[in-house]
Amino acid sequence: MKRIAAAALVNGLLTAGAVLTLMPFLWMISASLMPTGEASAIPPRFLPSHVTTEHYRVLLTRLALGRHVVVSLGLAGTITVLGLAVNVMAGYAFGKLPFAGKERIFQVLLAALVIPAQVSMLPLFLMLKALGLVNTFAGVVIPGLASVFGIFLIRQHAREIPDSILDAARVDGASELTIFRTIALRLLTPILVTLALFSFMGAWNDFLWPLVVLTDDRLYTLPVALANLVGEHVQETELMMAGSVVTVLPVVLLFVALQRYYVAGLTAGGVKG
Amino acid sequence: MLPERSRAGWVLVAPALAAIGLFFAVPVLAALALSFTDFDIYALADLDRLRVVGLANYQRLLHDPRFWIALRNTSYFVFVGGPLSVAVSLGAALTLDARTARWKPFFRTVFVLPVVTTLVAVAVVWRYLYHPRVGLLNHVLGWVGVPPVDWLGDPRFAMPAIIVLAIWKNFGFNTLIFLAGLQAIPPRLFEAARLDGAGAWQTFRAVTLPMLAPTFVLVAVLTLAGYFQLFAEPYVMTQGGPGSSTLSVVLLMYEQGFRWWNLGYAAAVAFVLFAIIVAFTGLDRLARRFAAPRQPAVAQHGPGERS
Structure with missing residues (x-):
């Protein structure tokens, strides 16, 4: 009885x-599909009287x-790919290659974290x-390239690659860079997915830096464009909710599809000991 | 040390070190230098106008009422919102970890969902939920007889409203870290407690809490450090208002630096914030401890990635 x-x-x-966690999302989706004015009706409605996609059409x-969707996708994708290359190389070197001053660096x-x-x-x-990089996409990308967190995550996993595998390749005469490209990258693939996921989400959701560095509103990333839109269309609740749905949808889908990699990044590479 | 491996090591770390050096280390040192100058909109147009003013920016800061308001608001957010957020995360993790809990993967996914979403977008949603007249929150509170509250328009309630949004947005991240900490506790300890006849509460006090202590310290430090950097929530929801009641230190830095172009003064604000974070969280000690080998290692990924 007590157990039940x-x-x-x-x-x-x-x-x-x-329920509490999902409620804002459910209302956001519901309100984005309501006819104009219905989301600010008194008493508040939970469901649309009839479903309309007019706000999505107006937005697009x-x-x-x-x-701005294209801008955000392009920037987050670029930061993810370039950042991954830079951080994986460094993480592998810190984990597996002896070089002078490694520990100190x-x-x-x-x-610096x-x-x-x-x-x-x-x-x-x-x-x-x-x-001359203010108000350019390069200006958004550059500070996001190297990440100490990314290097750290890769290093923790690179350390677990058995030396015997690398030594066998060395005996076969493979160069260090070949070993990195052909063996290490393959063994590190799961954690590369994790890091790519973190990078993409971080870049997609970033607000302060794009807000600072982009001054031309045609170049705005999606979150900056959305914040800008609230200023002009604050009365149009349904329209703003549609904008919010468009902004969060890509990261939510990505997370739901790849969540085991997200959790792995926090647990396996995260809290150890 | 084999020369080829050493060379390869350097080749592989070079791009990352160059990027971090150029786009992080140099700017940090430059920020310190900047904070000793009167760099403003005139210097932005013509560098000859730049003067070194020593500690004048820091002195001005001490006498700037807006800085003290921002610091007070930020402290409120950190020391009320931070502990509440950690408590909610711990509660969620303990409940999820309970043996009788069902559909664990589903609940875990739901709890983490707000963490991965765009802060600007969910802040926009919450702005409407908080609406005094047509907002869902007041409507639901009305069912239990609570009179309507002007959440974002009343200086007494604006910061609590932002705290509630921040907890909703972030708690799932720490829940995952606590869950990992709970699952790392060796089952034999619970077994031993059971054999000794310990009840649920005794087991929790004697086994769970002490074993969770390192995770708890990690979560607390990262949460406080992150909460000190409050920016996007008030930027989107209240613009620091009403009446400066949600002005945060980073929002003040942003206004001074990128709206009024007082970059020297803004740099001083940034450094004072940095010093306060280190002083209050002991973050540097934590970083050093994790830098040592065979110690618990930290994955620092701020939810919202320092938006």
């Missing part, structure tokens, strides 16, 4: 938590939000301005 009551309590709590045609990198990104932001803006 405990089970009911636990599952009741989880269900209540899930009159407000040309499609442009790695400790300095970890210590303490410094909040905002500290570097002001001079970085001036540097990019001097280089």
Whole structure:
């Protein structure tokens, strides 16, 4: 009897938590499909009287939000691919290759994690301005390339590659770079997916830096464009909800499809010991 | 040390080190230098106008009422919102970890969903949920007899409203870390407690809590450090208002630096925030501990990636 009551309590709590967590998303989706004005009706409606996609059409045609979707996809994709290349090479080297000063350099990198990104932001803006990179896509990408977190994640996994595999390839006369390309990359594939997922989501969701470095509203990333849109269309609840759906949908789908890699990044490479 | 491997090592780390050096280390040092100058919109147009002013920016900061308001608001967010958020995460993790819990993967996915979404987009959604007249929240609270509250328009409620949004957005991340910590506790400890006749509460006190302590420290430090950097929530929902009640330190830095182009002053704000974070969280000690071999290692991935 006591056991049944405990089970009911636990599952009741989880269900209540899930309802509270999902409620804003469900209302967002529902409101985005309501006819104009219905989302601000009194008393509030939970479901549309009839489903309409007019707000999505307005977003994509009159407000040309499609442009910003493409910008965000392109930038997040570029940051993911370039960042992955840079961080995987470094992570493997820190994990598996002996070079002078390795430990010292790695400790300095970890210590740098303490410094909040905002500290570097002001001079970085001036540097990019001097280089003519303010208000360009390169200006958005550049600070996102190398990530200490990414290097750390790869290093933890590279250390677990057995030396015997690498040594066997060395005996066969393979060069170190060939071993990295053909053996290490293959063995590291699962954690590469994890890192790619984190990079893409981080880049897609980033707000402050694109807001600072992009001044031309045609170049805005989706979150910056959305924040801008609220200013002009704050009364049009249904339209704003459609914009929010478009903004979160890609990362939500990506997460649901690849969530075991997300969890693996936090648990296996994350808290160890 | 074999020369070929050493060379390959350097070749492979070079791009990352160059990028971090050029686009992080140099700007951080430059920010320190910048904070000792009067770099403003005139210097932006013509560098000859730049003067070194020593500690004047830091002195000005100490006498700037808006800085103290921002610091007070940020502290409120950190020291009320932070512990609440950790408590919710711990509660969610313990409930999910309970033996009687069902559909665990489903609940876990749901709890993490807000973490991966775009802060700007969900802040827009919450802005409407908080609407005093037509918002869903006041409507639902009305069912239990709570009179309507102007969540984002009343200086008393604006910061609590932002805290609720932040907890909703972030708790799933720490829940995952706590879950990993719970699952790392050796089952034999629970077995031993059971053989000794310990009840559920005694087991929790004597086994679960002490074994979870390192995870708890990690979560607390990362959460506080992240919460000190509050920016996008007030930027999107309240623009720091009403009446500066949600002005945060990073929002002040953003306004000073990128709206009024007082880059020297903004750099001083950024450094003071950095010093406060280190002082309050001991983040540097944590980083050093994790840098040592065979210690628990930390994956620092701020939810929302320091938006």
